Amino acid sequence: MRKLFEMEEKELTPQESMALIQSMIGRSRKRYSDNSFFFLLWGWIVLVASVGHYYLSTFTDFEYPFIGWSMTIVGGVISGVVGARRGKTSQVKNYTDKMYGWLWFSLGMAMFTIVFNGQLINWNTVPFILLLAGVGTAVSGAMMGFRPLQFGGFVFWALAFVAFRQPENYQMLLLAFGIAVGYLVPGYIMKANFRNNGV
Template sequence: MEDKELSPQESLDLIQQMIGKARKRYTDNSYFFLLWGWIVMFASLFHYITAAYTSFEYPYAGWSLTIIGAVLSMIKGSKKSRQAQVRNYTDKLYGWLWASLGIAMFTIIFNGESIGWNTIPFILLLAGVGTSVSGAMMNFQPLRIGSIIFWLLALAAFRVDPTKQMLLMASGVAFGYLVPGYIMKSNAKKNAV
């Protein structure tokens, strides 16, 4: 690019062209959806099977994996933002959205006793908010569909006991995190991001 004088029309064209270039490109956030999808899938199925069919005393033990998930997410998130050549507002919002939802979800889980361990309907509702807003920000249909599934499962979860709620949780992350996560990953590969 030369450093030449511009006509007013050339100026406007240049502004438009550069703003277009800076506009959001496809972001691959599949790592987080797959990580959390598998952690929650494992923890909820483990919880259901041990609580329903065994006399194992600590069916909720699998949920301790969420602590590891939180640490891994923080490490990956900060590495991603350090390496990024450009920081845009969408990525910033995205990070804050999920961090805030994470805090809300952990608060519900750690205070579960006070609501008779009926935590899953609330977790499903919050997961639906995250996937819906992420889907809108990334203009990504599978996440929007996932959010509707989360909300429908939340409606059902209010009507069943805490052990059965675990099966709804597992279905929720299958459709809301894992399916969109794998589609996102394969799209990212196709677009060579």
């Protein structure tokens, strides 16, 4: 390949300067990174935990139907390790990636706070989790220009409306549905996009 800048340093014209600036800025502006790993990881953890919770509390006498949620601790550790490793090895630090990391970290803290204090609100945690997940997916979708995530955000919001009016058991099914539409479907589309055309 021809080395762009190995030619003799010649005087730039204003037009050439402007064209060079535009082309370089265009190169560093990428649409989004492949974050499908995190959506798929959390999508599956929440789907299994919420369906398990519904099943165990409806059809069995098992004392701890919420046992599946302990997987979120493992998920948190995996996310932290993978996220930190990706940040370290990436060759370029984009402002978008930084905002993205902080958005989900903050939402994670908010979700943890709600669940940790769940007893104080009679374990009516799901509607709030749905709302926060909706904020995360809608804003991530807008930052990436990725419509399936933005659509997922609206689904979470609508489900939260319904969930406020349902008992805990049914809330679990709404959460499972929301996570399938809001995390898993966009996650798989994102993964396929990256595999097919690397965008």
